[in-house]
Amino acid sequence: MKHWLMLAVLTASPPTTPAAETLRTTLLSVRDNVRLDSWEMSGRKATPKSPNWSIQKMTLHGGKQEGVDVIVVDNGRLKFTVVPTRGMSVLSVTMGDVRLGWDSPVKEIVHPRHINLQSRGGLGWLEGFNEWLVRCGLESNGHPGTDKFINNVGDEASMELTLHGKIGNIPASEVEVIVDPEPPHRIRVRGRVDERMFYGPKLELQTEISTEPNSDTIRISDVVTNHGAEEQEFELLYHTNFGRPLLEDGSTFLAPVARVIPFNDHAGKSVADYARYAAPTRGFIEQVYCLHPIADAQGQTIIALQNKAKDRAVSMRFSVSELPFVTLWKNTTSEADGYVTGLEPGTNFPNNRRIERKLGRVPKLAPGARHTATIDFGIHIGGEAIAGIAKHVAAIQAARQPILENAPEKKE
């Protein structure tokens, strides 16, 4: 601990804001004792031959979002907002008339200090849930409920896991923005989020959220590292959420899948229809499906959500060795209650970790070991582009017939 306190001492004088020309700026840092309240960088100044991008760091005020840090990246074509204070979640992405995101009943970007994960029988996470992309994990994710752990005296004790774990409500410790000095001047927002405790996990999330000027894609590249001396379980699930305009009556989900298994009996009744979406429906009860995606020869799969007209879509490409499972969450309830669907690649399905462990889906990291996960997101506009996605999905599916189960897994 000595070294970083010493560093803090050395940098106690206010940090000089690095000139935009360096193309690398520390926005937040425990190590250097830095937090920039507001800051911006623009292509016009930094890369005059590629002038149309900008990055802006702001601090939010009022209500439960007092003191929340956000970073808005505009690549000249699409714009996205990263929230360091909420575990490097991504609030939304917009490109023309397409938005990746949704209208949650939670209207503020809630500071973690106002979240009690244990509230409401372990559902406190839902008081801050409104992002397009929020990671669930790292020690555990999924449904709340009792699980065992090893306590300080070496005994097996039980604890109440809370919905979707802690990582989405831990502020990032180190955040920097880097713009590649050479064309195509990739814009990179990097953050480190620590989920560490004594007598508990010592897990680190290092993320890079990046795009290129004028591109219609975003890449999220994460590394989870076990800094403990013992083997460590972990769970990582990307909860990406979509409302209008991609979600509407007649929208469809696309993915090459080997099997589709309903999460519970309720979802089991509608499994034949799992890939089609309804209009907002008052009193709709969520339907969740557990998918086993098929990969191409390179181990990559692609999943997508397209609107009814099939002229607007989002696609997500990732490796099934990194993220072998996809949870599809259909929550086509009233607009006011949160009309939304979740496309959720993960290391596991969102059962309580107790169940996932029993079913062999809780991976472990050896001391010092890392798990990487990369997702490439594309926004697609126009019938031709969307037809290309559908063709890509069909090519991976090939002759393999998806198996649609009617009954959930046996869990207990």
Place this chain on the structure above:
Amino acid sequence: MKHWLMLAVLTASPPTTPAAETLRTTLLSVRDNVRLDSWEMSGRKATPKSPNWSIQKMTLHGGKQEGVDVIVVDNGRLKFTVVPTRGMSVLSVTMGDVRLGWDSPVKEIVHPRHINLQSRGGLGWLEGFNEWLVRCGLESNGHPGTDKFINNVGDEASMELTLHGKIGNIPASEVEVIVDPEPPHRIRVRGRVDERMFYGPKLELQTEISTEPNSDTIRISDVVTNHGAEEQEFELLYHTNFGRPLLEDGSTFLAPVARVIPFNDHAGKSVADYARYAAPTRGFIEQVYCLHPIADAQGQTIIALQNKAKDRAVSMRFSVSELPFVTLWKNTTSEADGYVTGLEPGTNFPNNRRIERKLGRVPKLAPGARHTATIDFGIHIGGEAIAGIAKHVAAIQAARQPILENAPEKKE
């Protein structure tokens, strides 16, 4: 969500403080990304013909009150302090030698980030309890304990309700001060507090706390709105608390009442004496009475607390259709432990919601519906004024004999 993030982007440059002349100032706003650290407005400048009022916005420092926002309104005769950070509670009101408020053992204005409502078996709310007026609600109020709710998979689940709910520990999202440009230049502090979550209540409290220059009255006017798509239960109780000088050995409570029911057997033993107060008594156990107030022809009732000499009093007028029940909380314990009485008009009595529901006292709001509640507070000085209050109470009571029950309601 898009619109307000966009707004946030647009207003990322520091907001210009509106000139006092506009008589309308936004102090805190999620929508406009505003928080004024300190600010003041005075009648001398703003309404020179009515120069004796002032409004001051401050930020508190140190201990558990670091970062707490307070607004002090001085109407030239009385002064009150609103706490936006704590759900628009009112800390105290002072007029000459009269104070509405009490000496809680909690000495700081505690930031909600230091409150864990689930602490101490659901009594964590008591770690911040020191206001003159704090609202209890909105999803629930009253005693902690198990109640049911509908969870994300549509099942009935159980949760541990915490004492008096969340609203008193949610920071206000929008706060503005308005002074009417025309005489009598009513001074209005408005705030919006959101109690919203996904798979839970979408309730909004909009309050206006107002007074007129040189007046001895304050009005609190609240609107609770259900922004969800489903019918929503709610509970709202105004916990107004009084210590010295109004509370002393020989103080009395005045109200026109149909029935008085003790909250438990302990209170039942002293029901005949329910309206009289004792001196601070070491080891005193709280006595709580559930009152059914009688209204006048306009549906209004009035309750009051007067000191022993009957020359200092506070009165509260409100509609029994808005607030049909009054809880009287007698806690005449030692000064050091909190010598206090609570006069608490509400939509319900402070049993756990499970009990109140069973007894038919948990109202519901249809989607988009509102519940309004207005309380007019008066401070009265001099025997004649106080005699007027007593006469008013007696006129409503008229020939109707109050029924004093010895036994509490059957609850389980």
Place this chain on the structure above:
Amino acid sequence: MKHWLMLAVLTASPPTTPAAETLRTTLLSVRDNVRLDSWEMSGRKATPKSPNWSIQKMTLHGGKQEGVDVIVVDNGRLKFTVVPTRGMSVLSVTMGDVRLGWDSPVKEIVHPRHINLQSRGGLGWLEGFNEWLVRCGLESNGHPGTDKFINNVGDEASMELTLHGKIGNIPASEVEVIVDPEPPHRIRVRGRVDERMFYGPKLELQTEISTEPNSDTIRISDVVTNHGAEEQEFELLYHTNFGRPLLEDGSTFLAPVARVIPFNDHAGKSVADYARYAAPTRGFIEQVYCLHPIADAQGQTIIALQNKAKDRAVSMRFSVSELPFVTLWKNTTSEADGYVTGLEPGTNFPNNRRIERKLGRVPKLAPGARHTATIDFGIHIGGEAIAGIAKHVAAIQAARQPILENAPEKKE
């Protein structure tokens, strides 16, 4: 409450920083509404004839330590860091190549707003645990678990106590730095931490952490006061924690002891070896010993930790009437998981308060009564100095043979 709000009003204009010449500075104050973001004082300016000391107040940024206040005192020979935001804990002390402190897996100085003490079955305290010295208490300390308390209706109710209580996660309400104007210019950091609630404890911790310029000692002098009107239980334990360089394979613990009792059966197996330390050992399960120290004629005892070469040591002197029990916590696990030993003088052993009460080790404070505790810490360098400590310990132990028990106390 009136007076301090009034004070707040009076001091709403930014406080003028007292000139260093006064040798007394308020750094944080609820009473005066003060918080200095950064500040420093140096001997060069303040006491030119004793120029080698300095005091620096800083604010930390990034991650979970955003907004944390720290005070770094350099007496010209040793340097220590006090954390007002975390209950006036002391992060570390360094003198030459000796450090009092350890390398916890928790790498940030965690703001209490990110700690939920109830997390992980009541072990949430461990998410912020990395200090050299952290007090455990005041209402209770020790293991989590169910205990009884008296609730608001006077009934015995049960609550889940959380590990080591609240005091280490309560920000200080009043913090000042005083340098004696006369030689030897003792440097004093004073802080007040309130553990107060309605229907609960009204306990105050007043601490002074002091040293003299060019000294190799630190003194911590605490007063715990019961401001309630009733007798109040309390527990106070000083969790001082040491890693390298004092802890290593072959380090030894020194103390004059009457009896050594293992905390559990696991520790019982190694009681003969309780005073010797092993190298970092993967998967090591903590061993805890409960010691009854022997005092000298003045009622003072001394305990120490020395390295293998017996040329570096820390000693702690205190009164056994103030702190009658010493807990020795051996946690010689892997470096990555926290290689550490705790020397923990206290009013009790760290069993759950339910057990300590049963065994007669939960003291009570009458209304207005105080409990004082002073510990003098010395850092010792060189074989001769360390031999002196060992001799001092042996002199107190004298002919009395320590009793080493093999079995823990009967607890339930």
